[in-house]
Amino acid sequence: MKDETVYLDNSSSTKMDERVLEAMRPYLFEKYAVASSEFGYSLGIKAKEGLEDARSTIADKIGADAEEIIFTSCGTEASNLALKGVAKKLSEDKDHIITSKIEDFPVLKSAQSLEKEGYEVTFLEVDDEGFVDVDELEKAIDEKTGLVSIQHGNQEIGTVQDIEEISKICDQNDVLFHTDATHTFTKLPIDVSKTPIDLLTLSAHTIHGPKGIGALYVKDGTDLEKLMDGGFQENNRRAGVENIPGAVGFAKAVELVTEEENERLKEMRDALIKKIKDEIPDTTLNGPAKDRTPQNANITFHYVEGESITLHMDMRGFSVSTGSACFSKSLEASHVILGIGGDHERAHGSVRFSFGRYNTMEDVDRTVEAISEVVERLREISPLGKDK
Amino acid sequence: MADLPYTEKVIEYFKNPKNVGKIEDADGKAKEGSPACGDMVSVYIKVDEETKEITDIKFESYGCASNIATGSIITEMAKGKTIDEAKKITWNDAAEELGGLPKMKTHCSVLAVEGLQAAIADYEEKHGLVKEQKPTTKEIVEKRLRHVMNPMTGLDVVRTDLINDIKVKDGVISLKVDLVEDHQFANAIKEDIMEKLEHLWDIEEISIEFKDS
Numbered sequence: 017m018k019d020e021t022v023y024l025d026n027s028s029s030t031k032m033d034e035r036v037l038e039a040m041r042p043y044l045f046e047k048y049a050v051a052s053s054e055f056g057y058s059l060g061i062k063a064k065e066g067l068e069d070a071r072s073t074i075a076d077k078i079g080a081d082a083e084e085i086i087f088t089s090c091g092t093e094a095s096n097l098a099l100k101g102v103a104k105k106l107s108e109d110k111d112h113i114i115t116s117k118i119e120d121f122p123v124l125k126s127a128q129s130l131e132k133e134g135y136e137v138t139f140l141e142v143d144d145e146g147f148v149d150v151d152e153l154e155k156a157i158d159e160k161t162g163l164v165s166i167q168h169g170n171q172e173i174g175t176v177q178d179i180e181e182i183s184k185i186c187d188q189n190d191v192l193f194h195t196d197a198t199h200t201f202t203k204l205p206i207d208v209s210k211t212p213i214d215l216l217t218l219s220a221h222t223i224h225g226p227k228g229i230g231a232l233y234v235k236d237g238t239d240l241e242k243l244m245d246g247g248f249q250e251n252n253r254r255a256g257v258e259n260i261p262g263a264v265g266f267a268k269a270v271e272l273v274t275e276e277e278n279e280r281l282k283e284m285r286d287a288l289i290k291k292i293k294d295e296i297p298d299t300t301l302n303g304p305a306k307d308r309t310p311q312n313a314n315i316t317f318h319y320v321e322g323e324s325i326t327l328h329m330d331m332r333g334f335s336v337s338t339g340s341a342c343f344s345k346s347l348e349a350s351h352v353i354l355g356i357g358g359d360h361e362r363a364h365g366s367v368r369f370s371f372g373r374y375n376t377m378e379d380v381d382r383t384v385e386a387i388s389e390v391v392e393r394l395r396e397i398s399p400l401g402k403d404k
Numbered sequence: 405m406a407d408l409p410y411t412e413k414v415i416e417y418f419k420n421p422k423n424v425g426k427i428e429d430a431d432g433k434a435k436e437g438s439p440a441c442g443d444m445v446s447v448y449i450k451v452d453e454e455t456k457e458i459t460d461i462k463f464e465s466y467g468c469a470s471n472i473a474t475g476s477i478i479t480e481m482a483k484g485k486t487i488d489e490a491k492k493i494t495w496n497d498a499a500e501e502l503g504g505l506p507k508m509k510t511h512c513s514v515l516a517v518e519g520l521q522a523a524i525a526d527y528e529e530k531h532g533l534v535k536e537q538k539p540t541t542k543e544i545v546e547k548r549l550r551h552v553m554n555p556m557t558g559l560d561v562v563r564t565d566l567i568n569d570i571k572v573k574d575g576v577i578s579l580k581v582d583l584v585e586d587h588q589f590a591n592a593i594k595e596d597i598m599e600k601l602e603h604l605w606d607i608e609e610i611s612i613e614f615k616d617s
Contacts, residue, residue, distance in 0.1 A: 321443065323468035327408075327418065341442055342468035342512060349442065360442040364466075397424050397472065399435060399446040399464035 022379045023335045026222070026311055026372030027171055027199060032265075033224040033373065039268035040226065042066075043261040051249075051258050067260045070267035074231055077202065077270050078216065079209035086232045086250045087263050091198045091219030094232035095122035095165075097243055097254065098194045098215040102163050103130050105239035110162035112136045116148050118355040120171045122217070123196055127165070136160070144357050145304040146175030154185050163192045169200035172339060172352040172368055173303030174312030176204065180211055187212035192238065198222055202273040203281070203310050214238050220262065224373050225269030229262030277373060281310040284371045284380050288313050291384040296391055298401075302353060302366055313369045314339075316353075316362045317387075319401045320394040325367055328390040334383055339366040411503035414473040421472050423479035425462045432527025435599070436519040437553040437560075443467030443512045444553075445475050447519035449482075451527055456486045463519065467512055470505050474513035477501050478520050487524050493517065522551075529603035540604045542570050545577055552596040561593065575608040577601055585614040 023031065043066050051067050052060030068082065075082045088094045103113065115127045117139045131137040138156050140148050148166055157164070164186050169176045179195050186193035194215035197206055201218050208216065216233040220226055234240055234253070246255025285308070292299055292315055302314040317325065322338025329336050337343070339350025340363060349363035358366075369383065395401055408415065427433075430448035437444045445467060450460035461483050463475040478498050482490040495517045499505045505513050528534050538544070546562050554564045561567045561581075569580040579597070583590050594612055601610050 319466065321467050321471075324418070324472060327469050331415075331419070340468070342471075342509075364442045397421060397464055398466045399426075399444060400466050 021333045021335065022375070022383060024369045024371065024375065024379070024383060025335045025337050026375075027368065027370035028337060029221045029227065030224045030372045031374055032221075032226055033269060033272055035272060036225055036265045036268045040261040040265040043264050047260075051260060063260050066264050067258055070260075070263040073267035073270055074218065075233075078218075078233060079207040080233050081236065083251065084208075084233055084236055086234060086254050087258060087266075088230045088232055088254060089228060089256075089259070090221075091196070091217050091230040092122040093243075094217040094219070094230045095120075095194075095196055096126050097232050097240070098217060098234075099123060099126040099130065099163070099165060101240040101243060101253075102192055102194070102215065102238070103135055104241040106162040110160060112138070112158065112160040113163045113165070114138045114140060114153065114156050114161060115165045116140045116142055116167070116355075118142050118146055118170060118173075118175075118352045119165070119167050120196060120198065123165050123167065123194075124351070140166075142175075142355055146170055146173050146352070146356050147304070147307075148177055148182065150178060150181050150185065153182060154189075157185070157189050157191060161189070161191050163194065165194040165196070167196040167199075168206070169197070169204065169309040169312075170303065170352060171199055172312075172350060173314045173356065174199075174309040175303050176200065176307045176309060178307075179213070183212045186214075199309050199312070202270055203278050208233060208235065220266035220269055223269045223273060226262050226265040229259050229266045231266070278310050281371045284375055284377060285310060285313050285369075287377065288369055288380045288384065289315070291380065292387070295384060296388050300362065302356070302358070302362070311371045313371075314366060315369075316358075316366045317391045318361070318365055319398045320365050320391055322363075322365055322367060324394055325365070325387070325390055328394070329386060332386050332390075334386055336383075336387075337368050339363045339368070409506045409509075410469060410473075411505075413501075413503045414469065414505065417473035417476040417502070418469040421465075421476040423462050423476065423483070424464065426464060427460060427462050430523075432523045432525075432530065434519050434522030434526050435596075436515050436522055436551055442553070443471045443515055445471060445516050445519045447475075447479075447516075447523040449520075449523045449527060451487060456488065458482050458485055458487060458490055461520075463516065465516070467515070468509070470509040471512040471515060473502055474498050474505070474516040475519070478516050482520055487527065491521065491524055493520065518551075526603065529605065532605075534605055537605050540572055540577070540606050542572055544604070545570050545572060545579075545601065548600040549597065552593065552600060554593075561597075566593070567597070572607075575606055576611060577604075577607055577609070578611040578613070580613045580615075582615055584617040586617070587614075590614060 047062045049059040051064035072082045192214045196217040198219045214235045218231040220229045244255045298318040300316040322340030323342040341349040353363035427448035431451045432449045435446045446464040448462045461479045465472045550560045552561045554561045554566045571578045
């Protein structure tokens with residue numbers, strides 16, 4: 017691949033920071049032993065130290081105690097563990113679960129699996145910007161409700177839910193609250209010592225950390241069933257040899273994020289949204305203008321199809337993604353765009369641009385220039401349009 | 405760029421499609437939409453009245469790469485052929501000409517072939533060339549309406565029950581649309597329905613009833 021590729025799919029995954037690799041290296045080639053207790057051999061003790069330091073770093077970032085962090089193989093596993101692990105411990109008179117229609121697949125599919133197993137699941141509607149109505153949530157909670165799972169930031173359209181308010185309502189009603197923070201962790205403040213969150217999903221590869229490592233925050237005292245049988249790792253809550261290089265890399269990635277960087281993401285996001293709005297006719301911003309994740313812009317270019325846009329963009333060296341059914345392996349249009357009341361046409365021409373550490377303002381200009389040309393070209397071919 | 409699921413020829417036609425556009429005074433035209441993915445394609449033909457040869461053909465696409473490439477190749481394949489010859493062009497012929505298409509993209513590309521067939525059928529209907537004039541039945545109407553998209557769901561209007569109570573009697577088709585008349589899509593759907601049904605040889609009137617507001 018050419019160096020001048022402009023990568024704008026950082027919500028799918030990011031380029032790992034080289035400093036992360038440097039932090040991981042000793043745990044791959046020197047302190048590679050399995051983590052062991054203080055009664056083990058020294059190589060294992062050193063490995064264990066690395067693991068526990070990483071755990072503390074991640075816990076500190078969200079105001080948790082280190083013991084409340086369980087390392088998993090990824091964010092998907094963390095969300096599966098949160099929903100299924102909690103559900104299996106819910107008593108029979110508390111088997112109602114509430115989530116939203118626009119959750120990312122790990123939560124959505126876990127909830128659907130539980131529904132098949134006999135749990136009652138409510139999938140809350142969202143408004144046209146993707147927000148869960150807090151009053152609707154309150155109405156949906158009844159004496160049988162055991163768990164609520166509402167994401168922090170949306171994967172596609174960037175909507176940031178009011179988890180302060182949502183978690184409070186859950187707390188007042190004595191209901192457990194899980195939030196998937198994959199797209200907000202390190203980018204927006206999260207403090208579980210102040211906000212009554214019981215479970216929280218984290219991932220490393222979306223913040224320039226390594227793939228293959230995620231974590232679940234589980235508030236002390238929360239009952240959780242293990243999903244995989246095996247050893248007693250992670251306080252007997254997640255079996256399998258710990259991915260120590262991954263955990264160390266994850267912690268390093270957390271340390272490397274700065275407020276300046278988050279500000280820069282917002283500036284690039286806002287510049288792109290404004291430029292597209294000013295320069296390309298017939299576009300719609302998907303998701304809110306305010307309360308939006310710093311890295312995310314999602315825009316529908318009417319009268320054209322998303323896979324055609326992404327393919328043309330790719331040929332020009334830009335990586336972006338689309339919610340068009342034609343692009344997805346399942347041939348299903350984005351459930352998020354449909355969930356905010358958009359029709360298939362809106363999903364058909366939707367493009368997500370997601371920024372990361374290695375993007376620059378110059379990338380924004382180049383991207384808008386390229387997409388402007390691509391859209392104009394495809395509109396010439398299209399049977400649809402204002403003057404057609 | 406990494407390896408794509410498309411052949412070089414598909415990419416070439418996708419980048420530089422041939423015969424793109426509209427023919428204002430077309431002799432036959434059709435617009436086909438795919439219920440599965442939301443793609444759409446329009447095909448316009450000019451036909452020599454004497455020789456029945458397709459003298460000009462153009463297409464427009466609101467679709468993905470395979471849709472655009474197939475639209476392009478079938479216009480090239482059909483140009484210069486008589487309508488009877490062009491009718492025989494299948495999706496397989498088009499796919500072969502393109503060096504193959506991904507399996508899961510079949511429906512996006514079939515659409516372009518259906519568009520050509522429908523444009524020819526439109527020409528034949530308008531010029532009284534339909535040989536076997538079967539009387540129009542409810543089933544025929546339904547079959548045609550399966551090509552009209554319900555813009556709210558991206559699926560066809562019959563499958564989504566947006567259109568119901570179809571009756572055919574004495575040259576009149578009557579049907580009900582489950583939308584109020586001032587709904588934002590009401591007009592577009594009405595136009596699509598008219599386009600699909602108005603050239604049926606034994607139909608004189610189409611009565612479309614909307615829901616009471």
